[in-house]
Amino acid sequence: xxxxxxxxxxxLPLGEMSEGQRGNLHNYILGIADNSLIxxxxxxxxxxxxxxxxxxxxxxxxxxDLFGQVRSYFQYAAQVxxxxxxxxxxxxxxxxxxxxxxxxxxxxxxxxxxxxxxxxFLFDAYHLLxxxxxxxxxxxxxxxxxxxxxxxxSYHWRFSSDWIRRLGDGTSESHERVQEAVTDLWxxxxxxxxxxxxDQAMIAxxxxxxxxxxxxxxxxxxxxxxxxxxxxxxxxxYFHKGGKQGIHSEHMGYILSDMQYMQRTFPNMEW
Amino acid sequence: MSEKEVKNLxxxxxxxxxxxxxxxxxxxxxxxxxxxxIRQISQHAHSEIVGMLPEGNWIxxxxxxxxxxxxxxxxxxxxxxxxYLYSACETLGISRNELYEQLHSGKAKxxxxxxxxxxxxxxxxxxGWLVDGAAIINQVPLCSTSYGPYARAMVRVCKEESFHQRxxxxxMLKLANGTPEQKEMAQDALNxxxxxxxxxxxxxxxxxxxxxxxxxxxxxxKTNDELRQQFIDQTVPQADLLGLTIPxxxxxxxxxxxxxxxGNINWDEFWQVVKGHGPCNxxxxxxxxxxxxxxxxxxxAAMAYAEKKEARKKVSKAS
Amino acid sequence: MSDKKNWPLWEIFVRSKNGLEHRHFGSLHASDAExxxxxARDVYTRRSEGVSIWVVESSHITxxxxxxxxxxxxxxxxxxxxxxxxxxxxxxxKHM
Numbered sequence: 001x002x003x004x005x006x007x008x009x010x011x012l013p014l015g016e017m018s019e020g021q022r023g024n025l026h027n028y029i030l031g032i033a034d035n036s037l038i039x040x041x042x043x044x045x046x047x048x049x050x051x052x053x054x055x056x057x058x059x060x061x062x063x064x065d066l067f068g069q070v071r072s073y074f075q076y077a078a079q080v081x082x083x084x085x086x087x088x089x090x091x092x093x094x095x096x097x098x099x100x101x102x103x104x105x106x107x108x109x110x111x112x113x114x115x116x117x118x119x120x121f122l123f124d125a126y127h128l129l130x131x132x133x134x135x136x137x138x139x140x141x142x143x144x145x146x147x148x149x150x151x152x153x154s155y156h157w158r159f160s161s162d163w164i165r166r167l168g169d170g171t172s173e174s175h176e177r178v179q180e181a182v183t184d185l186w187x188x189x190x191x192x193x194x195x196x197x198x199d200q201a202m203i204a205x206x207x208x209x210x211x212x213x214x215x216x217x218x219x220x221x222x223x224x225x226x227x228x229x230x231x232x233x234x235x236x237x238y239f240h241k242g243g244k245q246g247i248h249s250e251h252m253g254y255i256l257s258d259m260q261y262m263q264r265t266f267p268n269m270e271w
Numbered sequence: 272m273s274e275k276e277v278k279n280l281x282x283x284x285x286x287x288x289x290x291x292x293x294x295x296x297x298x299x300x301x302x303x304x305x306x307x308x309i310r311q312i313s314q315h316a317h318s319e320i321v322g323m324l325p326e327g328n329w330i331x332x333x334x335x336x337x338x339x340x341x342x343x344x345x346x347x348x349x350x351x352x353x354x355y356l357y358s359a360c361e362t363l364g365i366s367r368n369e370l371y372e373q374l375h376s377g378k379a380k381x382x383x384x385x386x387x388x389x390x391x392x393x394x395x396x397x398x399g400w401l402v403d404g405a406a407i408i409n410q411v412p413l414c415s416t417s418y419g420p421y422a423r424a425m426v427r428v429c430k431e432e433s434f435h436q437r438x439x440x441x442x443m444l445k446l447a448n449g450t451p452e453q454k455e456m457a458q459d460a461l462n463x464x465x466x467x468x469x470x471x472x473x474x475x476x477x478x479x480x481x482x483x484x485x486x487x488x489x490x491x492x493k494t495n496d497e498l499r500q501q502f503i504d505q506t507v508p509q510a511d512l513l514g515l516t517i518p519x520x521x522x523x524x525x526x527x528x529x530x531x532x533x534g535n536i537n538w539d540e541f542w543q544v545v546k547g548h549g550p551c552n553x554x555x556x557x558x559x560x561x562x563x564x565x566x567x568x569x570x571x572a573a574m575a576y577a578e579k580k581e582a583r584k585k586v587s588k589a590s
Numbered sequence: 591m592s593d594k595k596n597w598p599l600w601e602i603f604v605r606s607k608n609g610l611e612h613r614h615f616g617s618l619h620a621s622d623a624e625x626x627x628x629x630a631r632d633v634y635t636r637r638s639e640g641v642s643i644w645v646v647e648s649s650h651i652t653x654x655x656x657x658x659x660x661x662x663x664x665x666x667x668x669x670x671x672x673x674x675x676x677x678x679x680x681x682x683x684k685h686m
Contacts, residue, residue, distance in 0.1 A: 041331060044339070047346050048327040049558065051566025052597065053320065053354045054618055054629040060347040061632050067340050074336070089335045113569045159628060166621070169579060170572025177568065262334035262392055269450055271334035271392070271442075298656045351633055358617040361599060367619065368596050424616070431637070573621035574595050580622065 011138040011207050014080060021205070026080045027101070027198040028208055029142070030091065031244060032134075033073035034102035037092060038252075039123060040066035041259055042110060051113055058159060062120070065152040072145045093263040097256055098246035101196075105188035107243070107251050111181070114167060114174070118181040121160035125221045126192045126214070128153045133209040142207065161225045168229025175230065182226065183234050190239035192218070277301075288488060293419040296362035304488060307481070308418055309363050310379075311490055313370045316356035317381035321374075321555050323349045325389040326398060334392055341438050342395060348435070352428045359420040375560045377547065384471045386549030393446055393453075393460035399439015401461075401468040401506065407436060408502050409472065412492035440509070447513040454514075461510065462518045469533075470541040472499040478538075503531050599648040600626040602633075604640035612644050620645075 014022070043063035050056030074088035105123055110116050131153055134146035167178040193211045195203070202208025223233050242248065257264075262271065272280075281301050287294070294300055323346050330346065333339035357367045373379035384402055389395070410432070413425040446457035473479060473495035485491040493501070503522075510517050521534030543549065597619040603612035615634045620626035626645040634640065654662055670676045679686060 044330045044343055047330055047343060048320075048323040048350070049562040049565075051562070051569035052619065053350050053357070054620065054625075054633060055566075055569075057347055057350050057354070057636075058629065058632040060343055060350070061636070064340055064343055064347070067336060067343070071336050071340075092336055093334075112565065155631075162624060162628070166573045166576040166625075167569070170574075170576040171568070173568050174572030174575075258331045261332045266334075266450075266452065269453060271338055271445060295656070297653060347636075351636070354618060354633060355616055358599075361617070366596065427616070570597060570621075573625065574597060577622035577625075578595075 011140075011205060014082075021201075022080055022082065024198045024201040025139070025207065026077055027196075028202045029073050029077040029080065031101040031196065031198065032130075032142075033070050033077065033091075034100050035106050035123070035127070036066040036073070037070045038100070038102040038255060039106040039119075040064075040070060041255060042106065042108075042119075043116075046110055046116065059116075062156050062159070065149075065156070069145065069149050069152070072148075076141050076145070089263070093260045097248060097252055100246060100248065100252065100256070101244050102248075103188065103191045104240055104243040104249055105185065105191065107249055107255060108185060108188065109251055112177065114177040114181040115185065117160055117163045117167065118178060118185050120156065121164050121225070122185055122189055122222065123192075124153060124157040124160050125218055126189075128157050129214045129218055129221070130209055130211065133214070137208070138206040164225055164231070165229045168226070168231040178229075179231055182231055183236070186234040186236050187239050189218075189222075191241035191243060194241050194244060196244050285487070288417045292417075293422065294417050295419045303484075305363050307484065307488070307490070308421065309360055309365055311485075312356055312360040312363075312418075312421055312424075313365075313373065314380050314382075316353045316360060316370065317374045317379055318385065319349045319353035319356060321381045321385045321559060322402075323353075324555055324558050325385055325387070325551070326395060328389050329392060329395050332392070333395075338395075338442070345399070345435055345438055348431050351431070355424040355427055356421075359418075359424040362420045371563060375556070375563065377556070380545065382471060383541065383544040383549060384467045386544050386552045386555060387463070387467055388551050390463075391456050391460060393443070393456040394464070396439050396442030396446060396457065397460035397464040399435055399437075400443050400509070401439075401464050402471065403432065403436040403439055404506060405468050405471045405502050407432060408498050408505075413490070415489065415492075417489040443513055443515075447515055457513070458515050461515050465518050466536065466540075469499055469503070469536055470538075472502060474538070474541070500530050503533055507531055597621045600630075600645045601648050601651060602626075602630045603644040603646070604630070604634055605642035606640055608641060612642065615639075617648060623647075 040063045047060050074091045078086045131146045131150045137143045167174040193215045203210045326346050416422045446453040476494045476496045519534045525532045601617050602615045604615045605612045618629050620629050630643045
C-alpha cells in the first residue's frame with residue numbers, strides 16, 4: 001500500500017460506506033478467506049492418514065490455523081454484508097460453486113505427500129508475503145487478522161520449505177516425486193497474483209494488497225528453496241487461472257458436496 | 272541368575288508395587304510384567320490411532336466451522352495420545368515400528384468399538400459422550416498405575432481428554448433440543464452405540480483372564496463389571512437430561528443395590544468383532560496399513576536427507 | 591522400509607515459562623534435530639505449554655543403572671549435617 005495517498009488514514013467505518021464499497025470489501029474478504037477454507041479442508045481430509053504420527057499432527061495444526069483465520073474473516077464479512085442472515089457458516093457452507101473465490105492451487109487434490117507439501121509450499125510463500133502487506137491495510141480488522149495470522153503462516157512456511165528440502169534432497173524416489181509435483185502445480189502459481197475488480201478497488205482504497213508487487217520476491221523465495229533442495233525450477237509459461245472468478249477445476253464440486261453435505265441435506269438447522 | 276535369585280527379586284519387586292512405589296524403565300522387572308505392559312500399553316496406543324478413523328470420517332462434513340475445528344482438534348489429540356502411549360511402550364525395549372507391525376499383521380488388538388461405522392453426524396456426539404465416557408472411566412485409575420512412563424502418559428492423556436466428552440455431549444444436546452429429525456438422529460446414534468460402549472469395558476469378570484494379575488500391578492483398579500456398572504450409573508441420568516431413551520427394556524433403578532439393573536449383553540457380537548469380523552475391521556486395518564505404506568518413501572527421504580546433512584557437516588569440519 | 595533406517599527417538603524438554611527449568615515432557619520420532627524441534631512444537635505445545643524446547647536424541651543420554659543405586663545414592667542418606675535441621679539453635683535466633 002505504499003503507493004496510496006490514504007495510507008495514514010483508517011478506512012471508512014462500515015456505516016459510512018456506499019453499497020458498492022461494502023460489496024467490494026465483502027468480496028475482497030471472501031477472496032482471502034476462501035483460500036484458507038479450501039486448503040484447510042484439503043488438509044483436514046488427511047487427518048489420520050499421514051506418513052507418521054508426528055507429521056499427521058503437524059498437518060492438522062496447519063489446518064486448524066487456517067480454519068481459525070477463516071472464521072475471523074467470515075465473521076467480519078458477515079458484519080460487512082449488513083445482512084443478519086449471513087453468518088460464518090452460511091458463507092462457508094451455503095454458497096454455490098461459482099461464488100467461491102479461492103485460487104485453483106488450493107483445491108488441487110492430496111495426490112500424495114509430495115503434492116500436499118508442494119501445494120502448501122507454493123501457497124505459504126504467497127500467503128506470508130500477502131499477510132505482511134495486509135497488516136498495513138487501512139482496514140483495522142483486516143490488519144489485526146493479518147497480524148495474528150503472520151505468526152501462524154511463518155511457521156507453515158518453515159514447515160513446508162523444510163519438507164521441500166528433505167524430499168528434494170532425500171532419496172532418488174522422493175526427488176522424482178516432488179519434482180513432478182512442483183512441475184505439475186507450477187501452472188497454478190501465476191493466479192495468486194491475478195487481480196479481480198474487487199482487488200483493484202480495494203487497492204485503490206488502501207485496504208487491499210497490491211499483489212503485483214509481490215510477484216518477483218515470491219518467485220525468488222520459492223526458487224531459492226527449490227535450488228537448495230536440488231530441484232529444477234519449472235520454465236513453464238502456461239498458467240491457469242479462474243478460481244478467483246469462481247471458475248474452478250472439476251475437483252471443486254466434490255470438495256463442496258462433501259463440505260456442504262450436512263447444510264444441504266438438512267437446511268436451516270443448527271448443529 | 273538362579274531360579275531362587277529371580278524369585279527373590281520378584282518378591283522385592285511385588286513389595287515395591289504394594290508400597291505404591293513406581294517402576295521405572297531401567298529397573299529390574301519380571302519378564303511377565305514387561306510383556307503384559309507392552310501388550311496393554313500398545314493396545315491402548317493402537318486404539319487411539321485406529322480410533323481416529325471413525326471420527327476422521329466426518330471432519331470433511333462437519334456441519335459448522337465451530338464443530339469442524341473442535342472435531343479436528345479432538346482427532347488430532349487422539350494422534351497425540353497414541354504417540355504418548357507408543358513412547359511409553361518404547362521404554363520397555365520395543366520400537367514403534369515393531370508395534371506397528373504387530374498392529375498391521377493383526378497380531379495386536381485394539382478396542383473393538385472402532386470397528387463400527389459412523390453413519391450420521393450424531394455419531395460424533397455419541398462417540399464423544401459414550402465412547403469417551405467409557406474410556407475415561409477406564410483411564411483415570413491408570414494415572415496411578417505402577418509403571419512410571421505409563422502413569423505419566425495417562426496423566427497427560429486424561430488432562431487433554433477432558434474436553435472430548437464435553438464436546439460429544441454438547442453435540443447430543445444440540446440435536447436432542449433441535450428439530451424432530453435431529454432428535455431422531457440422536458436417538459438412533461444412542462441406539463447403535465449404547466451396547467458396543469458397554470462391551471468396550473471388557474468381558475465379564477468370569478471370562479476376563481488378566482484381572483487378578485493386573486489388579487496387583489495396578490494396571491486395573493476395578494473389575495470390568497464394576498467399571499461397567501459405574502458407567503451405566505453415571506450415563507443413565509445424562510440420557511434423561513437429553514430426553515433420549517437408552518435402548519434397554521430391562522434397564523431400571525434398583526433401590527436395594529443402589530445401582531441400575533440392565534439387560535443381557537450380546538457377547539457373541541463382541542467376540543465376533545474382536546475376532547476381526549466387525550462391520551469395519553477390514554476398512555480400519557486397510558486405512559492404517561495404507562497410510563503407513565504410502566508414507567514409506569517420505570520417511571525414507573527424511574532419513575536420507577538427515578544423513579546427507581550430517582555427512583556434509585563432517586566434511587566441512589574436516590577441511 | 592525394513593532395509594532402511596527408521597527415524598530415531600528424541601527426548602523432549604520444555605520450559606513452560608521463563609523462570610522455570612526445562613522439564614522432560616516425553617519423546618517422539620524425527621529424522622533430525624530440526625524436525626525433532628518442529629515435531630515437539632506440534633506435539634507437546636498445542637495448548638500453550640511452552641516457551642522453549644530442547645531436543646536430545648535418546649541414544650545420546652547416559653543413564654545411571656538402578657542396580658547401582660545403593661552405592662550411588664544411599665551414602666548421602668546419613669549425611670544429615672548437610673541439612674539445616676541438623677543444627678540446634680535457640681528459638682530466639684530469628685532469620686537463620
